[in-house]
Amino acid sequence: MSGTTFITRARVRRTMADEWHSLPADDVLRRLDASPLGLNASDAARRLARIGPNELVRTARISPWRILLAQFVDVLVIVLIIAAIISAVLGTLQGELADLYDAILIVAIVIMNAILGFVQEYRAERSLEALKGLAAPKAHVLREGGIVAIPSRELVPGDVTVLAAGDRVAADARLLEAAGLRLNEASLTGESQPVVKAIEPLPRDSFVGDRKNMVFMGTAVEGGRGKAVVVETGMATELGKIAGLVQQETKEETPLQKQLDRLGRQIGIAILSAAALIFGIGVLRDPGHIELMFLTAVGLAVAAIPEGLPAIVTISLALGLQRMIRRGALIRKLPAVEALGAASVICSDKTGTLTKGEMNVRILLAGPRSYEVTGEGFDPKGTVKADGSLADLAADAALRKLLECGVLCNDATLKRERDRWVVEGDPTEGALVVAAVRAGLDVGAVRTRWPRVAEVAFTSERKKMSTLHAALPPSEVQEILAVPEGERHQRLQDLNLVLHVKGAPERILAACSHHVVDGERKPLSDNDRRQYLF
Template identity: 35%
Template sequence: MKKEGNIVDNIINPEVEDEIYQKPIKEVLACFSTLETGLTTPDTVKRIRRYGYNELPQKKKDSQFILFLKQFNSPLIYILVLAMIISFIFKHYVDGYVILLVLILNAVIGFVEERKAERAIDSLKKFIVSYAKVFRDEVLIKLPARQLVPGDIILLEEGDKVPADCRIIHSKNLQTQESSLTGESLPESKSADILYHKSPLGDRTNMIFMSTLVVSGHAKAVVVETGKSTEVGKIASSLQDIHYKESDFQSKVKNLTFIMGSIAIIGAFIIFLLGYFYRSLEFIDIFFFTVASLVSAIPEGLPAVLSVVLAVGAYRMAKRNAILRHLPSIETLGSVNVIVTDKTGTLTQNTLTAEKIYTSEGLFNVDGNGWQPIGRFYLKDKVVNPNNYPSLSKLFSICSLSNKSNLVRNDGKYEIVGDPTEAANLVLSKKAGVERENLLQDHLILDDQGFNSDIKLRATVVSLNQSRRKQLYLVGAFERLIENSDFHLVKDKKQKLKPKDKDAILLRAESLAKVGYRVIAFAYKDIPVNSKSIKDNNYSELIFVGLVAMKDPPRLEVKEAIEKAKSAGIRIILNTGDHKATAIAIARDIGLTSLLSPKVLTESDLEIMSDVEFSKAVSEVDIFARVTPSTKLKIITYLQKQGNIVAMTGDGVNDAPALKKADIGISMGIIGTDVARESSELVLADDNFATIVSAIEEGRVVFRNIRNSSSYLVSTNVAEQITIISSLLLMFPLPLLPIHFLWMNLITDGFNGISLSFEKSHQTALKQPPKKRNEKILNKEVIPFILIVGIIMSISTLAFFYYFYSNFGIEKAMAAAFISMTMCQLFNLFNMRSLHKSIFKLGLTSNKYALYAFLASFTLMILAVYLPLVNNLFRFNPLSFLELIMIISSSSLVLVVGEVYKFIRYSKK
């Protein structure tokens, strides 16, 4: 073997790297100073120091200074800059400096908001971690893929994402999807065979590459390149972690911004016409006034505020174990009205435990819980040695050898690597003292095919070395195996399986399924000695061995979550590969149905239906059993045709098409495959159905907060425009100057709009029906409220202005108008915390951010009116304490009117 020091030269030398696929595998292992049993921990520590972590280079972010400068890149800001320049040209220095101050403060607020969103997204990325199955210290463990180093030995199975560039050591039926690298959409067949000639990337059939996906088969491979040295790293590709995409929600925001902008421009045009032609004001004065009203009427910070709302909402969801891969999907979540869910892991605890075994020698009970391989076997309530029963011994052999899972002990706790059902079989055999390593001394696995969800079976070809016989082992759906069995194992002899015996076995299996067990059947057959592949054999004339009944108890919180979902107007559909009796039992346990005999449809029932019958079944039936992935896709399609917004859970490769088709594809973070996660919008970090309901609740809360924030901004801007237009029509002096509107817009919009994004559920989000897909942010329900509070603000402001102008002069009148409009907007903030619920039921302090925003805006308002020099800039004459209290008290009428409106409109609902 070469020494560690030579590895670096080999890896960074392109000539050596290009020849990796041309070398014999022994030479490749020697080149990387590794063995098939893997590296040791000290080796990996050295290599991480030398090569770094297995990560692609991150896109360079803008510096904070550049991010700050970008806040000035907006058409609205250009208008303000133009207004500032004109102010200085015409020697309106006060106006010019105030606009400059507004520009700087607006940029600071925008910068802070974008940094918040950026930090929230960075935090969200930390929740999405890819793992790899790797041999370390001769033990197969599961590690974050970023910890892989050149020389690591990894296992890959169907559904895995390839974590690094690797040379295949050996494989079986391996196919990878390399479209992310080569653009080729068809799967590529792979093998360990050496290539003798120089080959382009797409023809290197003994190599697998980072970011590609395993779509079938399995392999053992050695890592040859990591991080930026991989092929995908060289071309600066992306892992497609968290990214933005155009969505219905973003279209709604653009449409809202366009409408509001159009209204603002029309309003500004009316103001200019009234001021210049109707009131004959100086051009420069009405110009500045029009620009100020335009800027204050357009919520230029709305897109940034909404980005913060989305990012904060997604981060809040992640803390509840629901990880969004695409942020705009959070809005779609709030619209979901159908959840199509699998059973295992999502509704159950995903700790499958084999509790009963049925063979020709009797019904055995097995104790023990979870993945701990310790338990006793009972026959007729007596402890027995399972190895004294030949049928059990054969069953344990099949359990161990027709199995790709592994059991790992970490810190005294047993964990599984692989499929939970196979892991339960492995634990069962270990309880009997049967170890796979010992069996492999006398058995050679020639071919192995993982569980096929279409035929509901997994298969393994085994050579029995001592007897030179070969057998085909089969594990899967009991109906299929019982039907295909012509014999059964009685002790250690095969006997003809009579029809009455088949019926008895089938009855036993169904009786176990009816009480909630997942029932797995085991069978085998002798095959010709020249047979090496599963494809060489059929699945007939089998020898039935026995049944294993497993229990995966429902999660404790699922029943309550289903009740919440139903009360929220969400339909739950159980879509499982289990037997229909098992599906009914679990549906009753979790509260999905209370009927003794609910309607259940199986794959065979659905296959014979016409399109009309299928559509009707999908709209009426809530439990589907023994369904294939293609039927899951069809169910999703028909649900969507009926106008539903569908969320679907999935964990396997074959679930990927249905996950992509669903409005919200939900993959499992623990038991799910990488392929399923790549096809989904939402990843459940805890594989828990209750987390889906929590995510939908959070989606509804985010949309509600977006609506409330938008309504707040619109209502304040409408009030300002009504006030200006009314003052011009009433022949009043202008109640507020351009700098007043600019300052007011600055201190009341940004702080307060963002504070509403932190509003919590109020325990009402799941008590409302789902919103419709095309529901607008500002709907007919909101507009009357906006107009009412806008008119109240305008009347209050103009009334105080007229009173103080008539008695004390223009400067005190402007101060009174400024305080009145600002306080009306601040009191309106509490209105907009909920468009339905009283602020006194919510509690004034239940959203501390709204309280902080109120106090900050109030302080800046007081400083503008009372701080010497500053009030001179604004041309304010300060009010007395009693006058201030009078205006503040009167401005609270906005809150009173809001409470009355909510009571009249919603108290009976």
């Protein structure tokens, strides 16, 4: 491929940023001069040299000195600095230690205020690193038909990536294949529910959150599998655009900053006016003590300055910022905390914004028996009770089998990150895992004892997921999965297999002929089905 041709295509690619989802997959490949089998190594290297690495870059780094100096430009802080200088001068001229102490106190307040503001804003300046943390370190791509793992920074437009459950998407890409593919796009759109992906073209004016034939950098694969051709990398991705916006420096003052500046000017004018009035009256009454009157007026002016106000404001904002950070908010400028508090109306999509993205099982039905599940979020602390008594899995076969099915026909995992529990995978599947742990089930042991040998992914048409399990050591399972499909089916027929299915209640009940009641297998009647549904 000639260099001139590639540059032309690169320009076309940049103008196509908002159109990839509206084109058939074949057209996307043709415009990128790519193949479903992926790029060869030399072609990928040429593209990488011309387009650059697939990474988020800092467009404008604000130096720590600028952040520190910005803490001293408020009108009220300037008034305090002037007051400190005057107090120091008065203390030196009059030999009064009280004035020197006042100067030291004011300087200490100004410095403490500056340090608090600097620390908070310097931490927030590292917000780009938080976005970089969403990017995947590795990507699986096709190179001349074979799957290889490469650093995600080496991805280029035209690369074909292979996606599987647990992967994090390394670049914006147009889907070529999707089999039950579900992605968590909360990091990009705020939508807590996983998005089911498809490959059909969509209208050109579709919003980013509605582009179901696209996958985006920083989002996570929760289930299924797929292949996609990379169309945008680095700062040209949707996550890159967010990174660019985060780094933009705006000069607009918040309502609090405007009020404090106005208050500082008013205080300055009022104090100077009062000092001038006191000085004038004193001189008129006692012309022989002009110096004393001047020092008295200046001393009263300094005493009238509210030295603690800037520190109180900064401390209050810093406390509010820390609370918001603990709740997952990203704030670059300290006064923005107050600006958000001054908002009277916030327009947003409630899903994923006002919700936590966490699911919880509250009621379990195992046969005719009902169980109450307690606990909050994904924390495994909680209980499963029936009629006020803790459930006993050893004695309750129906509940045990129900929970085992819930964790085996499931791709989610529960783990602890820092000081909280999180789920990797679909939140609904995560809720089933958490409920099983609260009931006392050893999820790891169950999954080890019954490894998965086959599956049929959930789709909107089937409305259910099916997994096939065998009581075999993991090494034997991997050996079976490695053989050709025809031979694999023959070997599976000779094993003790268990099929687990979960999905929409009406679909599951329609496929069932029996249920377990008081530990016994009994026929499932139409009346039983109605009771389960209603």
